[in-house]
Amino acid sequence: MLRLAMTTDAETFDRVRGPLADRGIAVDHVQAKERALRVSGGGDHETGGGGVGGDADGEFSGFDAGFVYPSRLMEGAVVDTRLSVPWVNDQEAVLTSRNKAGVLAALDDAGLPTPRTTMVSNPVDEAVVTEAVEPLSYPVVVKPNSATRGVGVATATDLDSLLGVVDYLNLVHDYRATGDKSYLIQEFLPDARDYRAMVVDGAYAGAVERALPADAVAAGRWKHNVHRGAEATGVDLPDRARELAERTAETLGIDYLGVDLLAADGRLVVNETNARPTVDAATKYEPGFYDRLAALIERTAATG
Known part of the structure; x- marks a missing residue:
């Protein structure tokens, strides 16, 4: 039986296990977050010291494929190395989809219909935000470029409320460790x-x-x-x-x-x-x- 590693144990895991088992695919959970992951065992490879030795219990062994690349990319890199399997949706696929602006730009370039959208890359002056929203009619949608599940998505009914939402985004983006400092202004349907x-x-x-x-x-x-x-x-x-x-x-x-x-x-x-x-x-x-x-x-x- 083919063995599939799944790094989520939420609804999807419970729903797919039975139907995939009926089709010759055993699904097992591999925890990729909220845990400690051994990265290096300190072995000297040149003198035969061995590798990490972090899979003594076989946690990452015996899998044929992964489904899908872990949501936390830093942890995912370690789990990916330990599993050493191909993924249904690898890191590149997850990164591609997570970039909302990149997705919409690619679809628009291919002639597919998308909402009218502008990406703003912080830091910018208020004048840039004002100009970015001019082609749209209020209310508009403001959303983080790479968040999921509707997190941080808001509507703004006029320029003052839009700038107020942007003020909060500026506070987040001002933190140096914030990776994605972009957001979208989009037409509201x-x-x-x-x-x-x-x-x-x-x-x-x-x-x-x-x-x-x-x-x-x-x-x-x-x-x-x-x-x-x-x-x-x-x-x-x-x-x-x-x-x-x-x-x-x-x-x-x-x-x-x-x-x-x-x-x-x-x-x-x-x-x-x-x-x-x-x-x-x-x-x-x-x-x-x-x-x-x-x-x-x-x-x-x-x-x-």
């Missing part, structure tokens, strides 16, 4: 329907619509992230949306991808992508979802 389409090995494999409860919407909330209380319901997307999701994955060169689509006023745009997408219940995807996923894992393992 009110009442947009929010979809997460899954693409596996180049083909559409199902989708969910994410929606907040009616009382949350009535209270003024608008971010339809599952981690913030939205419910994901399986939907049958039209061909137009399916093709857009597939073209997005092809443009980015990522085999396993969650594509976030917004539909409003006749427009359908790619808002973001996720190379570490949460897998929902199998009933919310196409019948061949796990067959396709298993085939991708097997093909990945064969490259190792």
Whole structure:
């Protein structure tokens, strides 16, 4: 049986274990964060002193592939070395998808529809922010370039509120250790329907619509992230949306991808992508979802 290392033990891990085991793939958890990882054993390799010796209990041994590269890249580099396996979505794929501005720029260059967006790279004067927002109409969305799960995403209804949000970003970016000092100013699509389409090995494999409860919407909330209380319901997307999701994955060169689509006023745009997408219940995807996923894992393992 093929053995797959998964560095998450959240919902996806629990959901995929059974279906993949039925297809000859054993899934085991490898903890990549919130722990101590032996980096070097101090051995003298030139005199036969040996390597790290940090896998005495076989924690990283016997795997054929990984799914997907760890979310924390620093820890991921150590785990990647210890496992020494090919990944379904390697470090490059995760980095590509995590850069929201880079994704939107690549898709726009390929002629795919995206929201009107400007990236701001701090530090800049207020005049630069003022000029950046001029092509857009208020309200606008302000979001960190590389955060996930809707963290730090806000709307601004006028220039003063926009500059107020930027003030908080400036405080964060002023800290020297902050790696990503960029953020996006993006057009706001009110009442947009929010979809997460899954693409596996180049083909559409199902989708969910994410929606907040009616009382949350009535209270003024608008971010339809599952981690913030939205419910994901399986939907049958039209061909137009399916093709857009597939073209997005092809443009980015990522085999396993969650594509976030917004539909409003006749427009359908790619808002973001996720190379570490949460897998929902199998009933919310196409019948061949796990067959396709298993085939991708097997093909990945064969490259190792």
